[in-house]
Amino acid sequence: MQINGIIIDDTFAEAFNMRGTRVIITAQNLKWAYHAANAMTGFATSVIGCGVEAGIERELSADETPDGRPGISVLMFAMGSKVLMQQLETRMGQCILTCPTAAAFAGIASEDNISLGRHLRYFGDGYQTSKLINGKRYWRIPVMDGEFLVQETTGMVRAIGGGNFLILATSQPEALYAAETAIEAMKKVPNVIMPFPGGVVRSGSKVGSKYPKMFASTNDAFCPTLKGLVDSALTDEIESVMEIVIDGLTFADIAQSIKVGIQAICDLGNESGVKRISAGNYGGKLGPHHFKLHEIMGKAS
Amino acid sequence: MSALTFTLKKSVKYPIDCRLLTPNNLANLSILEIKHLSLFNTKNTPKIGDYFDVSGDDANHIIFKSANHQLDYIGHQMTNGQITIEGDCGDFLGAQMGGGIIICKGNANDRVGDQMRRGLILVDGNAGDYCGSRMIAGTIGVFGDVGNYIGFAMKRGTILLTKTPKLHATLQDCGTHTLPFLALFFASFKGLSTRFNTIKNMRVQRYAGDLACNGNGEILVCHTTISA
Numbered sequence: 001m002q003i004n005g006i007i008i009d010d011t012f013a014e015a016f017n018m019r020g021t022r023v024i025i026t027a028q029n030l031k032w033a034y035h036a037a038n039a040m041t042g043f044a045t046s047v048i049g050c051g052v053e054a055g056i057e058r059e060l061s062a063d064e065t066p067d068g069r070p071g072i073s074v075l076m077f078a079m080g081s082k083v084l085m086q087q088l089e090t091r092m093g094q095c096i097l098t099c100p101t102a103a104a105f106a107g108i109a110s111e112d113n114i115s116l117g118r119h120l121r122y123f124g125d126g127y128q129t130s131k132l133i134n135g136k137r138y139w140r141i142p143v144m145d146g147e148f149l150v151q152e153t154t155g156m157v158r159a160i161g162g163g164n165f166l167i168l169a170t171s172q173p174e175a176l177y178a179a180e181t182a183i184e185a186m187k188k189v190p191n192v193i194m195p196f197p198g199g200v201v202r203s204g205s206k207v208g209s210k211y212p213k214m215f216a217s218t219n220d221a222f223c224p225t226l227k228g229l230v231d232s233a234l235t236d237e238i239e240s241v242m243e244i245v246i247d248g249l250t251f252a253d254i255a256q257s258i259k260v261g262i263q264a265i266c267d268l269g270n271e272s273g274v275k276r277i278s279a280g281n282y283g284g285k286l287g288p289h290h291f292k293l294h295e296i297m298g299k300a301s
Numbered sequence: 302m303s304a305l306t307f308t309l310k311k312s313v314k315y316p317i318d319c320r321l322l323t324p325n326n327l328a329n330l331s332i333l334e335i336k337h338l339s340l341f342n343t344k345n346t347p348k349i350g351d352y353f354d355v356s357g358d359d360a361n362h363i364i365f366k367s368a369n370h371q372l373d374y375i376g377h378q379m380t381n382g383q384i385t386i387e388g389d390c391g392d393f394l395g396a397q398m399g400g401g402i403i404i405c406k407g408n409a410n411d412r413v414g415d416q417m418r419r420g421l422i423l424v425d426g427n428a429g430d431y432c433g434s435r436m437i438a439g440t441i442g443v444f445g446d447v448g449n450y451i452g453f454a455m456k457r458g459t460i461l462l463t464k465t466p467k468l469h470a471t472l473q474d475c476g477t478h479t480l481p482f483l484a485l486f487f488a489s490f491k492g493l494s495t496r497f498n499t500i501k502n503m504r505v506q507r508y509a510g511d512l513a514c515n516g517n518g519e520i521l522v523c524h525t526t527i528s529a
Binding site: 066067069103126129131133134140146149 | 478480484485486517
């Protein structure tokens with residue numbers, strides 16, 4: 001398959017079941033909402049080393065938030081509910097409780113509710129008070145800048161992580177420019193995040209390693225400097241590969257975001273230096289969700 | 302469905318105990334059954350139908366019409382639904398309340414929300430003495446004046462006022478603050494027919510108490526003349 005002179009590989013991205021949640025962070029203004037949300041979603045690129053994958057979904061205007069202040073919606077994903085709960089709690093405590101004027105609210109409804117402020121309230125040392133407003137419980141914790149307002153719980157849902165595609169280009173700047181273009185378009189898709197720095201990852205991995213203690217190592221088949229050494233997936237002209245990883249609430253959300261991202265790159269055309277789009281998988285044996293690039297892009301045309 | 306409405310037939314010279322007339326007690330009862338309920342739940346006592354005209358079928362929203370200060374214990378121990386009082390009411394409005402909403406469009410007598418644990422009581426007029434006494438938690442709002450000993454022995458909970466009340470010694474001034482939760486609070490009043498939904502000022506004087514009894518309760522005075 002070719003779109004605008006760019007080859008789309010007949011392959012699929014392999015994705016996994018995750019647990020996800022959404023938190024709405026508000027503050028006096030967007031600047032401080034961003035400070036809080038950036039801290040909360042910092043060091044959250046991959047579950048391998050960070051416990052969770054988290055990112056900013058979008059900005060919220062004052063009339064979209066519960067307390068009428070500007071806000072940010074944050075999505076957070078983990079491999080299991082226990083890790084998600086633990087990471088949410090520590091990040092709430094260190095990043096939101098501490099951030100001037102910030103408040104936090106549930107961003108998703110579910111039968112599974114996990115603690116947002118339920119345990120954080122003990123920071124109030126007995127001076128914390130709760131208010132039940134329209135059936136939802138909120139905690140008011142006295143802090144030095146006034147009062148920290150936090151909803152007791154937020155919802156936890158079944159989600160999918162690890163949707164991805166690879167951008168193969170003739171140079172590193174070209175690959176990165178195409179990735180940036182894709183990310184700009186994909187940021188407009190709701191219910192997904194691209195958790196890596198700037199949404200892009202340059203160190204895609206394969207399962208296993210020659211070293212017994214490593215369970216993941218560099219994806220040598222896509223490393224341009226190893227073309228002559230390994231069974232490379234790259235042709236001569238490819239000098240750089242960037243990957244975009246997507247976590248989302250549903251299969252459809254991730255599929256839509258892959259479609260929008262690849263389409264944005266294809267709109268740049270073959271002259272952009274991008275020659276191929278591929279995807280990462282483990283032969284289809286590990287992850288239950290397969291995002292077939294041809295099927296996804298077929299819907300586009 | 303229309304709200305279950307109790308219209309007081311005649312003005313009485315003695316108190317009527319209305320504790321039976323809550324959404325909890327009247328759910329799934331027909332109007333005939335309600336009319337034959339004994340006011341005091343014993344034999345040979347007056348029936349509801351002797352004092353009230355009863356109409357409507359939605360027990361989740363109860364309205365008292367032509368109500369006056371002789372109607373005591375309205376909303377006693379209610380846990381859900383809404384009661385609207387079009388007129389005044391007597392003592393112990395919402396006493397031991399465990400949830401739901403009570404709106405009194407007129408004045409309330411003494412002991413509003415005595416020992417209430419959860420829920421919302423909004424009085425558009427004045428309230429008598431011992432408003433919020435022995436309050437465990439929940440919210441009481443009084444738009445008009447309140448009598449003596451407001452928040453007497455309250456443990457937790459919020460009493461929202463628009464004028465500074467007469468305070469007894471164990472209520473302490475914590476200063477003037479802009480409290481973020483009030484935005485949610487005021488937004489939740491929007492669907493209710495009450496004078497409180499005109500308040501936009503999130504700046505309040507906070508008094509904590511009753512220090513003789515835990516002291517985690519608060520009286521918030523929101524001067525409506527100051528704009529947000």
